[in-house]
Structure formats: structure tokens, C-alpha cells
Amino acid sequence: MRQRSALFTILAVVAALLAAAGAVQARSPVFDVDKEFYPYYPSLIKWNKSTVPFNAPEVCGSCHEQQFNEWNGSVHSLAFRDPIYQGELNKAVKAVGHSISRQCEGCHSPVGVVTGEIKGPGFQGLSSMAMAGVSCDVCHSISGVTHWQTPSHEPENGSFILTPGVETANGQVLVKRGPFKPSPECGGGFHQCEESDLHLRADLCASCHQVYHYDAHFPIEATYLEWKHGPYAQKSILCQDCHMVDLDTFKRSADQFVIPDRKEYRHYFNGANFLLTYLAAGAAKKAGDEELARNLMRQYEMAIQRLKMAADLEVTPVYRSGRLAELKVRVKNIRAGHNLPTSLTNVRQMWLEITARDEQGTVLMTSGTLNPDGSLPAEARAFTSDGMGSDFHFAIDPWVVTAFSKHETIPPKGWKDVHYGIQVPEGVGRITVEAKLRFRQADQKVAEALLGAVPKDIDLEQIYGIKSVPPLPVVDMVVKQETVKTAP
Structure with a gap:
């Protein structure tokens, strides 16, 4: 009888385990994709399809000259023509297949995707409308968003x-x-005008400034959520209040949380991507378009100044047993409304370079100086991310990265402390410390690989005058010099 009872118990346990296994197998996927709802998947664009055409920026510029000139030369205008993007796209298509290209192109040339013009990397056979990237007619034709319906139920x-x-x-x-x-005369008979509450919200920007893995829906770029989960969202300072204004207004918005007046907004869309506008300025000069070259160099200078306004450093000595033992460097994000850096944080590089010298100028300690080949030393204190693939090994390609093994970016109004141990020889009474917070778009080798992978119809020498990839420019965001006593 006891044996039968034990047998029944075992069978009941097995049945329960099988039922649980069946329940697990029947569980709905975490990221459920409705491909009928999203016909351009993995791009999540929707188009209320009709015969109504999209208009090239030059058409808009005939009435909106100031806005066109501000946009022309912005990173939005260059989004599709960016050679680094084209190199990355070409590598992705070769590695994963053509379908992934729609995810990227959906934000880099939305019109080219919905009209079916763009079928992969390169420029061959494309209209000026497809080449215009994020043009006037893209942003001003947006009638809504589907953030909740996406596979992640977030903007992506x-x-x-x-x-x-x-x-x-x-x-x-x-x-x-x-x-x-x-106004009653808005549109001049060419188009109707509608007031859009969406255009007064950061949700407008969120759609493309949240880049998720094309299949696993992991947030490779999370600029919108960094903003939304920080103090600027709490103070109602939006993306537009910092990126669609001049530098003085940006500084006021960031420091005082003051919303700009309507007359202060501009179509600059300026951020940290100074390399793109610098390359494009060279191409404009080579093509003989001096006005565009000037526009691009203004964007370049603005991006450099924004980087220099974004952060600050504090150098503090740490003493033990009456002697200087460490240098503490606090890196502060003082004006970026999102993390610093943001976007592709496993590609962009922001790091500390520090040097300590005695009274005679002898170097006692140094860290973060670039290697002769342009690479960042392994021991440098960097504020970036390390990506990893589904096998949990290091990965840098966006079509592979499905998690971060390290995430060291600095949140809005936040800071991170870095400690450097230092041994000071006897007889040294004070030292001079120079700390730099440095930034560049990518590692030198990564940039060389991407520019080397551009499609064949993009001739870098013919367009940009580039025969080989020069050393990538580095911006010193902050430079601080402090004299520190070796005893308290």
C-alpha cells in the first residue's frame, strides 16, 4: 500500500513538472512582433499610404529659407550620406542579410524606405528625396507614434x-x-497646416533616438530613456530645448531649466557628431559649394563648443598617514540632458587623461595617453560601454550586441569618481596635476574599418578627398590644472 502511495506521489510530481514545462512552452514571447502592423519591419515606420508625394527640402526652402539654411548641413540632412553609417550598413548587410538594412534606413532615410527606393547600402540610382535623410517633410509629416505597440512597448x-x-x-x-x-495664411495655398501637440513633446524624437537590436530588441542606444529617467524630463526641458537652439540658449536651458521662447528655436539639430560635419564640409569645398561648406563648419564649431560645455572636472587630493596617497577626479555631467556620452556608447569614446609632475616637471604618474597607433590604452579610465553578444562574449557590431557587460556613462546632472594611486618621492612638497576629459567619435581602428567598408559607389577620395583615414580628431571637453600639496 505504501509502495502504491509513493508511486502515485511520484507520478503526480512528474505530471506537475510536465504541466509546468508545457506552460513554459506555451508562454507568449517577450518581444511579440506584429509584422502586419509593421510592414517595413525591422523598421517600425508606418505610412498612411496615398498618392500624396513627399517634397524635397529645396521645395520647402523656397518659402522657408531660414529653416532650410539651418537644416542644410545639420546631421539630419547628412543622416543617409554619412560615410561611416554607410560603411556600417554595408557590413551589416553582408553579415546578416538585406532585411536588417530597413531598420537602419527607416531612421536615416524614412522616405526612401516607405517608397521602396532604398534597397540596400550606397547611393546609386537614388532620388534627391531619398538622399535627403531626415528632411523637412519627414518631421512635418509625422502624424503620430506607435511607441506602445512596438515589440518592446517603448519607442524604438x-x-x-x-x-x-x-x-x-x-x-x-x-x-x-x-x-x-x-496663422490663416500658413502654407500659402501649397499645403494645409495643422497644430501638433506631438511636436511639442520629446516623443517626436524618441522614435529614432532609441535604437534597438533588429531581432532581440535590446536597446543599443537609449538616449530618449536616459532623458526620460532623469532630471531634465522632471523639469520639462525637452530634446528640442537643447538641440534646436543656439549655444547661449542651450546653456540657459541646461543651467536654469528655462524653456526657450518660440523665436529662439532653430533647425540646427546639433549634437556631438562633429566628425560627420567636418567630413561633409570637406566634400562641399571639393564640390565648389562654399555656402554649404560654411554652414557645415558652423555646425562643426557648434558641436565642438557643445562638447566643451557639457562636462566639468574636480581634482581632489586624498591623504593617508600624512602623505598624498591618491588623486580623486570627479567627472560631472553638467549640461547634457541624457547620459554622457550617449548614442552608440560602445563605439564613442570619452576618457580621462591625467598627468602629475613634481616641481621640476618630472612626470610622477600618467594615464590615458593614446598609444602611438591611436588606440586607447587598456588601463585608461573610460566612460563608455562594452557590448556582448548572445554568447556573452565581447562584441561591437550593432547587429551582434544584445547586452552590455559594462556601462560606465554618466547620467544627467550626475558624476563618477575615478581614483588614481600615486607615490610621491621624499622631498617633493607639491605636485602639479593636469586632468583632461577627452572625446572622439570612435576608436581609430573602428573608424578605419567602417570607412574601409563603404559601398563601391561611394568614392571617398573623389567625394571627400580622403586617400587614407587620418588620425581621428580628439576634443578636449575639459582641461583642469591643479597644484596639490603632498602633505595635508
């Missing part, structure tokens, strides 16, 4: 709706949307 990979106009019984009607109530 272009989760917006394009509606450039509507078809009526009397023909096509172009509709353009903006953040303010339109």
Missing part, C-alpha cells in the same frame, strides 16, 4: 506614422504639422 527603430497628406474628392491635399497654432 522609427516607431512613427508618416502622413504627408490626404486624398479628397477634389484631389490631393498636402498636410504639414508643427508645434504652434497656424
Whole structure:
């Protein structure tokens, strides 16, 4: 009887385990994809398809000259033509297949994707509309977002709706949307104007400034969420309040949490990508377009100044047993409304370079100086991320990265402390410390690999005058010099 009871118990346990296993197998996927709802997947763009055309930026510029000139030369205008992006895209297509290209192109040239013009990397056969990247008609045709319906239920990979106009019984009607109530004469008979509350929210930017892995939906770039989970969102300072204004207004927005006046907004869309505008300025000069070259160099200088305004350093001595034992360097994010750095944080590089000298100038300690080949030393204190793939091994390619093994970026209004041990010889009474916070777009080898992978129809020498990849420029965001006593 006892044996039968024990047998029944074992069978009941086995049945329970099998039922649990069945329940696990029947569980819904974490990232459920509705490909009927998102016909351009892995891009999450939706298009209210009609015969209403998209208009090239030059068409918009005929009435909106100031806005066109501000946009022309911005990173939005260069989003598709960026040679580093094209190299990355070409590598991705070769590694994973053509379908991944839609995820990238959906934000780098939304019109080219929905119209079917863009079928992969390169420029061959494309119209000026497809080449225009994030153009006027992209942002002002957005009629809504689908952030909650995405596989991650967050903004990702272009989760917006394009509606450039509507078809009526009397023909096509172009509709353009903006953040303010339109005047009666708005559109000049060419298009209708609609006030859009979405254009007064950061959700407008979120769709493309949240880049997720094309299949695993891991946030490779999380700029929007960094902002949303920080103090700037709490104070109602939006992306537009820092990136669509001049430098003085940006500084005021960041320091005082003051929302700009309507007249202070500009179509600069300026950020940290100074390398792209510098390369494009060289291409414009080579093509003989001096006005565009000047626009691009203004964008370049603005990006450099923004980087120099974003952070600060504090150097503090640490004493033990009456002698200087450590130098503490506090790196502060004082004006970036998102983490510092942001975007592809496993590619961008921000690090500390520090040197300590005695009264005679002899170097006592140094860290963070670039190697002769342009690479960052392994021991440098960097504020970046390390990506890893599904096998939990190091990875840098966006189509491989599905997690971070290290994430050292600095949140808005936050800081990180770095400690450097130092041994000071007897007889030295004070030392001079120079600390630099340095930034560049990518590791030298990474940049060389990406520029070396551009499609064949993009001739770097012919377009940019580049025969080989020069050393990538480095911006010193902050430089601090302090004299420190070796005894308290």
C-alpha cells in the first residue's frame, strides 16, 4: 500500500513538472512582433499610404529659407550620406542579410524606405528625396507614434506614422504639422497646416533616438530613456530645448531649466557628431559649394563648443598617514540632458587623461595617453560601454550586441569618481596635476574599418578627398590644472 502511495506521489510530481514545462512552452514571447502592423519591419515606420508625394527640402526652402539654411548641413540632412553609417550598413548587410538594412534606413532615410527606393547600402540610382535623410517633410509629416505597440512597448527603430497628406474628392491635399497654432495664411495655398501637440513633446524624437537590436530588441542606444529617467524630463526641458537652439540658449536651458521662447528655436539639430560635419564640409569645398561648406563648419564649431560645455572636472587630493596617497577626479555631467556620452556608447569614446609632475616637471604618474597607433590604452579610465553578444562574449557590431557587460556613462546632472594611486618621492612638497576629459567619435581602428567598408559607389577620395583615414580628431571637453600639496 505504501509502495502504491509513493508511486502515485511520484507520478503526480512528474505530471506537475510536465504541466509546468508545457506552460513554459506555451508562454507568449517577450518581444511579440506584429509584422502586419509593421510592414517595413525591422523598421517600425508606418505610412498612411496615398498618392500624396513627399517634397524635397529645396521645395520647402523656397518659402522657408531660414529653416532650410539651418537644416542644410545639420546631421539630419547628412543622416543617409554619412560615410561611416554607410560603411556600417554595408557590413551589416553582408553579415546578416538585406532585411536588417530597413531598420537602419527607416531612421536615416524614412522616405526612401516607405517608397521602396532604398534597397540596400550606397547611393546609386537614388532620388534627391531619398538622399535627403531626415528632411523637412519627414518631421512635418509625422502624424503620430506607435511607441506602445512596438515589440518592446517603448519607442524604438522609427516607431512613427508618416502622413504627408490626404486624398479628397477634389484631389490631393498636402498636410504639414508643427508645434504652434497656424496663422490663416500658413502654407500659402501649397499645403494645409495643422497644430501638433506631438511636436511639442520629446516623443517626436524618441522614435529614432532609441535604437534597438533588429531581432532581440535590446536597446543599443537609449538616449530618449536616459532623458526620460532623469532630471531634465522632471523639469520639462525637452530634446528640442537643447538641440534646436543656439549655444547661449542651450546653456540657459541646461543651467536654469528655462524653456526657450518660440523665436529662439532653430533647425540646427546639433549634437556631438562633429566628425560627420567636418567630413561633409570637406566634400562641399571639393564640390565648389562654399555656402554649404560654411554652414557645415558652423555646425562643426557648434558641436565642438557643445562638447566643451557639457562636462566639468574636480581634482581632489586624498591623504593617508600624512602623505598624498591618491588623486580623486570627479567627472560631472553638467549640461547634457541624457547620459554622457550617449548614442552608440560602445563605439564613442570619452576618457580621462591625467598627468602629475613634481616641481621640476618630472612626470610622477600618467594615464590615458593614446598609444602611438591611436588606440586607447587598456588601463585608461573610460566612460563608455562594452557590448556582448548572445554568447556573452565581447562584441561591437550593432547587429551582434544584445547586452552590455559594462556601462560606465554618466547620467544627467550626475558624476563618477575615478581614483588614481600615486607615490610621491621624499622631498617633493607639491605636485602639479593636469586632468583632461577627452572625446572622439570612435576608436581609430573602428573608424578605419567602417570607412574601409563603404559601398563601391561611394568614392571617398573623389567625394571627400580622403586617400587614407587620418588620425581621428580628439576634443578636449575639459582641461583642469591643479597644484596639490603632498602633505595635508
